[in-house]
Amino acid sequence: MIKGFPRPMARIIEEFSRMPGIGVRSAERIAFYLLRSPGEYVEALARAIREVKSNVRFCSRCNNLSEHELCSVCSDPSRDASRICVVEGPNGVIAMEKCGIFRGTYHVLLGQLSPIEGIGPEQLKIKELLERVEKEKVKEVVIATDFTTEGETTALYLSEVMKSGKVTVSRLARGVPVGASLEYADVATLQRAFEERRGV
Ligand SMILES: [Zn+2]
CATH class of the missing domain: 1.10.8.420 (RecR Domain 1)
Structure with missing residues (x-):
């Protein structure tokens, strides 16, 4: 008190x-x-x-923040639905949109894997991602989780579970400083990290 x-x-x-x-x-x-x-x-x-x-609620398709059922990215017909960029939180969408290089759609996990804190795959929107990859005939998944220990763990897990599928999985290049959240990377760094993304 x-x-x-x-x-x-x-x-x-x-x-x-x-x-x-x-x-x-x-x-x-x-x-x-x-x-x-x-x-x-x-x-x-x-x-x-x-x-x-x-x-304000979560987009029913990608879990981005939205005022409507679908967020502004998902309801934009000019976005390429065959490519999904996976981010941890809505801040990741904002960071990627700011750098303007990605014209696909997003999938927000609403967290990161953290064995220490007891956060496993079932607590994140991973099942929904795999369903989308299947249903929406996705060709490429770009993993843009943070470059922190938890972000890397999450990226590794995602690349493992999607390995056997037909989808190309890539990870943002190491332009983003180790230990950094996506939202703190400057636009040029993020653009380069996206352009130099590599298959996992
Ligand atoms: Zn959406």
Whole structure:
């Protein structure tokens, strides 16, 4: 419990400090900022927070973030459905779209394999990926998981389970620094890593 503040203040400081990357000191600063802000601003912010929860969902096909049943990539008829780029999270889609080199569709795993944390293949959207590869007559799967230990483990697992199929499986080249998340790679590095992707 945060002491020395009126109850509503203490409550909001407690809530903010639970958010990723925000400690108690930052939470206090945000709480004071809201207190000094005009009522309309705070109302609009509360609405925006509610809308994120009620209007944003996962694309039913690729698990990307979407306002509709299908995300903006999946509902774009100019995208090449025979190629799928596999990423860990929606941030990976954003990073790849920013570099503008990939014209296929995505598949978001919504996580990474982590034996230490007890996250196995069944907790990720891997079964759905294999179903898509089968159903959508996919020719190439580009694995663009992060270059972290968990990302590499995930890439290795995916290449193993797709080995026997007719699909070409490739992995982004090592242009992206070891230990790095896709979202932190700059556009030029990511473009090169994609162009130099190699079969696995
Ligand atoms: Zn989608």
